[in-house]
Amino acid sequence: MSLVHLWRRIHLGRSWDRIEAAILVACVLIALLGVPLAAAAGSEAYATMMARSALETASRHSTTAFLLEDAPPARIGVDGTPSAETAQVAARWALPDGGFQEAAVSVDLGASAGDAVTVWLDESGAVVEPPVMPLDAASTGIGVGVGVWLSGVTLLVAGYLLARHLLNRARWAAWDREWERFGQDSRS
Numbered sequence: 001m002s003l004v005h006l007w008r009r010i011h012l013g014r015s016w017d018r019i020e021a022a023i024l025v026a027c028v029l030i031a032l033l034g035v036p037l038a039a040a041a042g043s044e045a046y047a048t049m050m051a052r053s054a055l056e057t058a059s060r061h062s063t064t065a066f067l068l069e070d071a072p073p074a075r076i077g078v079d080g081t082p083s084a085e086t087a088q089v090a091a092r093w094a095l096p097d098g099g100f101q102e103a104a105v106s107v108d109l110g111a112s113a114g115d116a117v118t119v120w121l122d123e124s125g126a127v128v129e130p131p132v133m134p135l136d137a138a139s140t141g142i143g144v145g146v147g148v149w150l151s152g153v154t155l156l157v158a159g160y161l162l163a164r165h166l167l168n169r170a171r172w173a174a175w176d177r178e179w180e181r182f183g184q185d186s187r188s
Contacts, residue, residue, distance in 0.1 A: 016171050023163050027156045034152045042145020049137030056131030065093035065119040067111055068102070074110030085109050093119055103127050 068090040075083040088104040089111065095101055105119050105127055122128045 014171070016167050016174070020164060020167050023160060027160045031149075031153050031156055034149055038145045038149035038152070041148045042141040042143075045144035046137050046141025049132055049140045050134065053132040053134060053137055059123055060120050060128060060131050062118050062120050062130075063093045064116050065091040065105060067091050067105075067107065067113050067115045067117060070113050071107050071111040072109050074108070083109060091117060091119065095125070101125060 071087045071089045075085065077083060085108075086106045087109055089107050090102060091105045091107075092100050092102045103126075105117060107115075107117055111117070118130075120128050120130045
């Protein structure tokens with residue numbers, strides 16, 4: 001027995017109910033078909049971030065710098081945890097040729113003069129952000145994939161709820177017409 005034949009044999013459901021059920025089934029199928037598309041978007045984001053990671057890792061290197069001054073004091077949150085804020089503080093590090101270089105580097109609040117910090121430098125010796133790590137690329141890929149799928153599901157749910165609202169209005173109008181017809185039949 002085919003599903004269409006079984007679907008038509010349901011006599012208890014009105015046509016509006018069958019339309020609503022068909023819309024719901026279509027939304028679920030579209031949501032399931034959206035999983036591979038979301039996975040492809042997440043995979044593309046992961047690949048892009050991994051390429052960026054490889055490029056940045058090849059063109060940047062780390063060195064140990066020592067702070068020349070104190071950073072502003074750390075702020076403690078209401079829940080007792082220290083703030084994750086950073087400040088720019090002067091630091092000095094040794095160069096491969098035996099010289100020294102000084103520049104402002106980003107450190108956590110509360111760091112003291114003389115503390116050792118890791119500084120990332122580009123090929124010209126300028127201070128840069130650390131390279132993108134593979135874990136960052138993986139979390140970006142997962143976030144993009146899940147975000148794309150949840151966005152699609154949100155649109156599907158909104159569409160289903162709109163369709164259900166319109167079908168309910170049609171059901172109520174049909175119900176009102178039936179009551180009018182019943183009232184006219186009972187008077188005659």
